[in-house]
Amino acid sequence: MARSVLVLLGTKKGVYVFRSGAARERWRLEGPYFPGQPVYHVAFDPRDGQSLFAGVNMTWGGPRVEISRDLGKTWKPGKNPAFPTGDDRTFSRTWHIEPGHAKEPNVMWVGTEPAALFKSTDRGQSWESVRSLNDHPDTKHWAPGGGGLGMHSIVVDAADPKSIAIGISSAGVYETTDGGRSWTRHNEGLASPVPQGPEGDFT
Amino acid sequence: MGNVTVKLHGAFSEFAGGARSATVEATDIATALAGLVARYPSLAERLRDEHGRMREHVNIFANEEEMRYLDGERTALRDGDIVHIVPAVSGGEG
Numbered sequence: 436m437a438r439s440v441l442v443l444l445g446t447k448k449g450v451y452v453f454r455s456g457a458a459r460e461r462w463r464l465e466g467p468y469f470p471g472q473p474v475y476h477v478a479f480d481p482r483d484g485q486s487l488f489a490g491v492n493m494t495w496g497g498p499r500v501e502i503s504r505d506l507g508k509t510w511k512p513g514k515n516p517a518f519p520t521g522d523d524r525t526f527s528r529t530w531h532i533e534p535g536h537a538k539e540p541n542v543m544w545v546g547t548e549p550a551a552l553f554k555s556t557d558r559g560q561s562w563e564s565v566r567s568l569n570d571h572p573d574t575k576h577w578a579p580g581g582g583g584l585g586m587h588s589i590v591v592d593a594a595d596p597k598s599i600a601i602g603i604s605s606a607g608v609y610e611t612t613d614g615g616r617s618w619t620r621h622n623e624g625l626a627s628p629v630p631q632g633p634e635g636d637f638t
Numbered sequence: 639m640g641n642v643t644v645k646l647h648g649a650f651s652e653f654a655g656g657a658r659s660a661t662v663e664a665t666d667i668a669t670a671l672a673g674l675v676a677r678y679p680s681l682a683e684r685l686r687d688e689h690g691r692m693r694e695h696v697n698i699f700a701n702e703e704e705m706r707y708l709d710g711e712r713t714a715l716r717d718g719d720i721v722h723i724v725p726a727v728s729g730g731e732g
Contacts, residue, residue, distance in 0.1 A: 495695035495725035496649070496684040512653075512680065517688035525687045 441506070443487065445474035450489050452477075452507050465507060478532040480558075482540045488559055490529030490545070498528050500545060502559050516545055516553035516562040518569075524549045532559075533589040536596030546586030550577055550603040554615065568601070568609060568618045578628040580604030639663045640717025644674050646681075648725040654678040667700060668711040670721050685723070695726035 442453040442462075449467030473492045480486035487503040489510070499512045518524045528548040535542025543555040545562060551569040553562035577584060581604075588602035597614040600621070606629060607622035620629060642664045651658050655678065662673030675682045686692055698705045699722040700713045715721070 494728075495693065496653075497687060497693050499683065512683075515683045515688065520689070525689060525691075 441479060443477035443479060445477045445489065447473045450474050450477050450507070452487075468507060468510060469501065475529060476531050478534065480534045480543075482534060482537055486558065488532040488543070490532055492528040498526060498547075500529055500532065500559060500562075513555075513559050514561040516547055516551075516564070518551070519564060519566075524551065526551075528583070528585065530585040530587045531589050533591060536591050536593070538596050544589045544591070544599070546589050546601060546603075548583045548585040550574075550584045550586045550606060552586060552589070552601055552615075565615050567616055568611075571609075571618055573606065573609075573620060573629050576629040577603060577606040639665050639669075640715065640719070642670050642715050642717075642719050642721055644670055644721045644723065646723055650681070650684065650723055650725065653680040653684050664715050664721075666709075666711065666715055667698060667705055667713045667721060670715060671698075671711070697724045697726060698722070699724065 437457050439457065440455045440459055444451040449470045449472055451464060451466040453462045453464055455462045469489065469491050474489050475492055476490045478488045480488070485504055485506055487507050489501040490498070491501050492498045499515055501510045501512050503510045516526050518526060526547055529545055530548055531546035533544045535544060541556050541558050543559045545553045547553065552565040554565055555562050586601055586603050590600045592598035598610070598612050599615065600608060600610045602608050605627070607620060607625050607627040609618045610621050611618050622629065640663070641661055643659055643661050645659045646654055646657065654660070657678070660674055660677055662670055664670035664673055671685065675685070685696055700708055700715060701720055705711065705713050
């Protein structure tokens with residue numbers, strides 16, 4: 436049984452952390468961290484048991500990923516995910532932050548708006564564009580959902596570090612089984628703005 | 639090149655270790671901002687996006703005039719001038 440339980444809340448007005456013991460009888464509120472600043476996602480890294488990551492999407496100061504190495508007591512921003520020079524996209528929000536596989540303790544992933552995937556190999560201090568997905572031919576069909584064109588979900592297969600699935604609103608689901616070198620669309624049965632292939636998706 | 643004071647308003651100072659102002663050598667707003675960022679690198683991504691464009695909701699004043707109504711970042715500065723960096727303020731939601 437867990438020794439303690441954390442509930443991490445990203446809100447329009449900052450990060451709140453609720454902390455309780457294993458029995459979950461009493462809860463202690465910590466925060467807000469980054470008061471007044473919209474936070475789309477807060478993630479815990481179970482691999483070190485100490486790191487928290489927050490996707491802070493400020494209007495006037497731009498987006499950033501804040502990192503705590505002491506479960507929220509102190510925070511420092513990492514370097515922003517960035518689209519390469521010449522790319523007409525601009526990093527505008529973080530939607531999802533995901534620790535990598537247990538066998539890759541320094542790897543982190545972020546999903547952004549406009550929809551793109553970035554990988555860190557230094558525990559979130561810096562990020563590289565995953566060009567195989569971010570420059571995928573399908574990107575010309577991706578269209579914003581009601582909340583924008585965001586990559587809102589990243590799932591790392593616990594049984595296989597090379598297998599990752601991501602979700603984009605609205606583009607659908609893409610999966611890699613080779614660690615991110617190539618991506619396959621998996622929209623069978625889902626509405627999607629990406630045109631249907633001969634044997635492919637339901638649109 | 640003159641000594642220019644850059645004042646950080648609102649939460650901008652949080653990204654400069656709590657400093658509310660800095661004195662830098664500058665000939666125009668661009669060189670003043672470059673000097674500021676050299677001293678406080680955490681401000682770089684708060685002021686500009688990854689392509690170097692100034693963020694939309696950052697307002698920069700040369701003395702008492704907003705730089706958009708002057709020559710933008712090429713607005714010339716003289717010794718003793720003050721540059722203000724002010725976050726946009728809006729409201730009405732939540």
